[in-house]
Amino acid sequence: MLDVTFIPHRSALRSGTDEPQKLFAMLKLIPRGETAGARPPLAVALLIDTSGSMRDFADQEQAIAQIERLGLHGPVRDSDGRAEMSVDLGLPTKLDRAIEAAHALANDERLAPDDRLAIVHFNEKAQTLLPLTAVSERSLIHEAIERLRGGAAGTYMGRGLGLVREELRGISPHVAKRALLLTDGQTSDEDQCRRVSDELAGENTPIVAIGLGEEYNETLIRDMADATQGRPYHLRDIRDFPAYLEAEIGSVVREVVTDLQATVALADGVSLESVTRVYPSLAEATPDGSAVRLGNVAAGDHTVFVLEFTVSDVSRSVGSTRVATLSMVADVPGLGEHRILTPLDLAIEFTTDESAIVEVDAEVLGYVQQKNVDRMMREAVDLSSVDAGRARQTLQMAAGLTRRLGNTSVTMMIETALDELDSSGSISPGTRRTVALGGRTQSVRVNDTRKLHNTLSEAEIRRVSGA
DSSP, X not given: OEEEEXXXXXXXXXXXXXXXXXXXXXEEEEEOHHHHTOXXXXXXXXXXXXXXXXXXBSOHHHXXXXXXXXXXXXXXXXXXXXXXXXXXXXXXXXXXXXXXXXXHHHTOTTSOTTOEEEEEEESSSEEEEEEEEETTOHHXXXXXXXXXXOOOSOOOHHHHHHHHHHHHTTSOTTSEEEXXXXXXXXXXXXXXXXXXXXXXXXXXXXXXXXXXXTSXXXXXXXXXXXXXXXXXXXXXXXXXXXXXXXXXXHHHTTEEEEEEEEEEEEOTTEEEEEEEEEESSOEEOEEETTEEEEEEEEXXXXXXXXEEEEEOSSOOOSEEEEEEEEEEEEEETTTXXXXXXXXXXXXXXXXXXXXXXXXXXXXXXXXXXXHHHHHHHHHHHHHHTTOHXXXXXXXXXXXXXXXXXXXXXXXXXXXXXXXXXXXXXXXXXXXXXXXXXXXXXXXXXXXXXXXXXHHOOHHHXXXXXXX
């Protein structure tokens, strides 16, 4: 079913002490055999913001240039200088572009005839324009998408999420589910968004939350994606929206293992601090009682998690000790099966040999670094408005790590933020959102462990690993 690797970042810890010692473990999985080819049926809900701001022109520079060229006067710009739809320029709006992307989604050839789509929109109210409908009924789907053109003032995203949940709850557990959300503004019901997100998490429905422009709440977008093991995106230009939807459909059709859940039994003096998916994207795993929901696993590439432990309070003698046992269950919806995986032990050698204690597994440490890069990027964004110097220093450290890992996409994000700090002493709203969310969806697979091992000094290894 799954090839599974469960190894620590170091195989030895110091014996004879009850002082806290940090331990990271990598859980790496990839579907094999008939499981890898068992593509499940899909249920996808598209949730679109149709509030007034979505009727702004998609290309503001083009709209303003046309206003000036035509010599128009009057209320054609808002208080922020944006061109408004109070004048008909014959140019597409953000909502027009979103509707075009939705039509392209409905026509995606990777969707099977018996896969199902739902269309929901929200403004001051929310409405299901199309209940879950088979993709074979494309004419009905396209008609519903066209009804997105109506809209009103106000943004109540939680109401829309509630309708998405009503569509996706109660369907067979042997169906892979996804909620695709686009919004460009602050919602008036954030508490409801968080509540419904938690409910969707319990029903294994990842939210792909896409924030457009510079007005939305990126913290909320991130938290909803995290809670459901989904992904958050910052979208600078609505014209890129089709590419985001295309990528997400490509992901969901490969998710052959769903609702992976883990239970971790701990030895005395061992605590589990966190579980984080670190590849192919980052998300904090969601506790569900005694189990931790790890989400879905796609075929064709590894899915990697980092478990963070603290070993303390108990003085251990020299020798090998089991510090944790990992048990997992999962569904294979394409085969209609629920499977229990063989439990995995995490054993550590406790020793007085300092040379053994400082040895680390560079692959595991590389994934720990990616988790830490994301943390540093978020810290830098928060610092940038109060202490530009510390923000710059934090970003420079993060950039160094991403260069070593070969993560050029995230390096470029960080360098853009550094350039803005150097030129203006601050980070622009768009770049803030790119940095705050971009690291979550741009992690890389750690392959060249020898290179990583050679570029880290012992002091750096200790700092990054928390030893």
